Amino acid sequence: MLNPQWLRTFLALVELGNFTRAAERLDLTQAAVSQHLRHLEDQLGLLVVRRPRGIELTPAGRALLDYCGEMELADRRLTSRLSDQEDEAGEVGLITPGSIGLVLFPLLLDLQQQRPEWKMRHRFAPDSEVLDAVLESRYDLGIVALKPDDPRLAASRFIEEPLELVVPAHEDVHEWSDLERLGFIDYPEAHATASRLLSRRFPGNPGVGSLRRQGFSNQISLILEFVARGLGFTVIPRYARIAFGREEEIGVMECGAPVIDTLWLIHRAEWPLPARCARTVEYLRERVSVPVIKCEAKRKRVVKV
Structure with missing residues (x-):
């Protein structure tokens, strides 16, 4: 590691081209400027050649000047990353359960199209994996169905999501025997x-x-394929149903008092979110209800049982 004071002396000497003026700028003696230069040359070899009208950089001196420029740029990048203004470029990492993730993923892509310098990285995962990924700083943001009590995590309400009983189009469910007749489409945690x-x-x-x-899939986006083909019924979070493209092929049975999960947005509590991540959260909060409104308006039927 090169001494920062020696490097500042070298840069002043290169800029001013004169030992006396460099000493005046740095409030040093001329002997101190010469000593700093000598220390650098002991490590790197001859850096400057003294001329009657100034100095001339050797190849080693030009290499050191380039190095100083790279260090200055690295310092600016570090300052930017640690400041609230760090939204110019970088990655946004979000890890979510499958249902809400199906709705958020296209919104993330919309945002990346608007801000190509923000690289979106998304992963579907159960709550336990979401918690680990955020705690280990592998993802900036996560969404979970249960509010964590770990003091290392900050949690805020993101959205509420009801559960829905979804059946094939033109099917009705009035009794438990109707469910027995249809059969159950299973998935992890479905029971x-x-x-x-x-x-x-x-x-x-x-x-x-x-x-x-009647069927099983570990991909939440595929579960309603079974239902749409008349192969059975399932119970699924609403956003998974909303993300399904062929709503005319399924029906949602109204089951009285809703069962609603609160989804929580989490991130590390010990340090602030990068500005681009905070802006992404604002963007998603503003727009996440829009797909619900559109899909709800297009629903063909909701049957009370």
Whole structure:
């Protein structure tokens, strides 16, 4: 590591071309300027050649001058990254559950088209993986269904998401026997999710595990493909249904009092978000309800049971 004071002396000497003027600018003696230069030359070799009318840089001196320029640029980048103005370029990392992620992902792409210098990186993951990824700073932002109690994480309400009973178009569900007839489309965590809604609509039911399993997918974007083809029913978070492109092929059964999850936006609490990430959050908060409004208006049918 080169001594910063020696480098400042070298830069002043190069700019002014004179030992006396460099000493005056730096409030040093001329002997101190010469000593700083000598220390650098002991490490790097001859840097300057004294001429009657100034100095001339050697190849090593030009290389050191370039190095000083790179260091100055690196200092500016560091200052920018640590300041609230650091939104010029960089990555925005967001990790979410599948359902809300299906709606947020196209919004992230819209934002990247507006700000190409912001590189969007998104991953679908369950709550446990979201928490680990944000805690380990592998992602700037995360969304979880349960508010964390870890003091290292800051959590704020992002949006509410109801659960929905989704059946093939032209099917009705009035009794538990209708669900038995249709069969269940399964996915990871589906039993816990479905039980929360179905236990309210059909109290005392024998449980989701008693239903015939008609299909399974671990990709939340594919679950409603089964339903749209008439192969069974499922219980799914609303945003997964909204993201499905063929709403005319499915129906949503109204089940009385809704079962609603609050989704929480999380990030590390010990330091502020980069400005580009904070602006991304603002952008998503402003727009996340828009797809809901559009899709709700286009729904063909909602059947009360």
